[in-house]
Amino acid sequence: MKTIKIAPAKGLRGVVRVPGDKSISHRAAILSAIACGKTTIKNFLFSDDCLATLGALSALGVRISADKKAAKVVIASSGGFKKPRSLLFMKESGTSARVLLGLLSGQDFSTELTAAPSLLRRPMQRVIEPLALMGARIKASGKSKEGFLPLQVLPSRLHGIHWRQKIASAQVKSAILLAGLYAEGRTVVEEPQKTRDHTERMLKIFGADIKIKGGKITLTAGVLRSPRNIFVPGDISSAVFFIVAALAVKNSRILIKDVGINPSRMGAVRVLKRMGGRIKILRKRSIFEPIADIEVQTSALKATTIKAHEIPCLIDELPILMVAAGIARGRSVIEGVQELRVKETDRIASMVSNLTKLGVNIKVRLLNKGESIEITGGDGLSGADLLSFCDHRTAMSMVVAGLAAKGRSSLDDISCVTKSFPDFLGVLKHLLVK
Ligand code: S3P
DSSP states (O other): OOOOOEEEOOOOOEEEEEOOOOHHHHHHHHHHHHEEEEEESSSOOOSSSHHHHHHHHHHHOOOOETTTTTEEEEEEESSSOOSSSSOOEETTOOHHHHHHHHHHSSSSEEEEEEHHHHHTTTTHHHHHHHHHHHHHHEOOTTTTOSSSEEEEOOOOOOOEEEEEEOOOOOOHHHHHHHHHTTBBBBBEEEEESSOOOOOHHHHHHOEEEEEEEEEEEEOOOOBBBBBSSOOOBBHHHHHHHHHHHHHHSOEEEEEEEEEEEOGOOOOOHHHHTTTTEEEEEEEEESSEEEEEEEEOOOOOOOOEOOGGGGGGGGGGGGGHHHHHHHHBBBEEEOOGGGGGGSSSSOOOHHHHHHHHHOOOOEEEETTTEEEEEEEEESSOOOOOOOOOOOOOOHHHHHHHHHHHHBOOOESOOOGGGGOTTEEEEHHHHHBOOO
């Protein structure tokens, strides 16, 4: 537990970089392990989640050398894996667990996966179901109920399927595509709602036989070739905390360099711009992912409506967007937020509790099968004693709320930021006007 005190900020100024993208770091490590050869990954995110993936790959016999200071990982693989000697521990990383289930389903040995308590409660059936249709044998082990970790993956022969996504989830899509690398025949994933496409882009640079047309991804098994070098763009999901802080706190102007601006991740920036946010995307360029610098200035925010179809492109940014809505003048509505119930914590509950303490009027409504949130902002936030609920994105959102509030705030525990952004406070300190 690490409690912090948060004083209202006088301004944010300066130029910073945020650490490498979490989703891309996981995928870079996993595909480097599947490919034959040596891959150097630069700007890799050294956070608890990505270390869970590296730990699992290392237990599967992949040679990994990690240089945390240089944010560099070198992976040397023969393209094959060996049976781990013990359980694979996923820590709290849902992406590691779900995506690796796809890879493990295609191996000729059995493995067992377990995780830290918060991940033992998160649903796995959404990924087990399509993998089982491909022929995977995934069984609940230990005391867990069906569909939750710990899970045992038994050896099986996989075949391609045509899967139409029921829940918009990039983790599920990625698990199916990785299993497809070991399957006989074609694997097709159809996405009614587009989710982050990092796996598809990464598979392309590894030479996979993958085609994307409209919302349909088609993959055929084949050998992957290492691209030798991968640079991981800065994480837009980390940058967004500084973006909202700079918009909300007077006297602010910041530049965040080398951030990934993949359209499937830019939903929050699009929303903040239509709320009146002065955000400029500068020096746009492309590696295998689009990347740019982002300039932000203090702005008067106004309310907006976020439609359900926008949610997959801003799912991880919803807590901080709720803070922005609490600051903005007028009534904002965010539709289709039910997936927030099964994140690291129930993020609807965590945000309702915290925003209410900050003096914001927030209501949750049930609509058909979904849930929507209504936030009326504009009266200013009042400092409060806030809780992280052991959730990194709730914690960072509350720090930003505290900076924008009138009066002092506290946060019970900031240590959970190690999941995605270990040096969050260090980078923030660099930006705060003294
Ligand atoms: C992720 C996908 C999203 C996101 C998570 C990372 C990924 O989860 O919330 O933080 O790397 O594929 P879902 O696929 O469950 O929506």
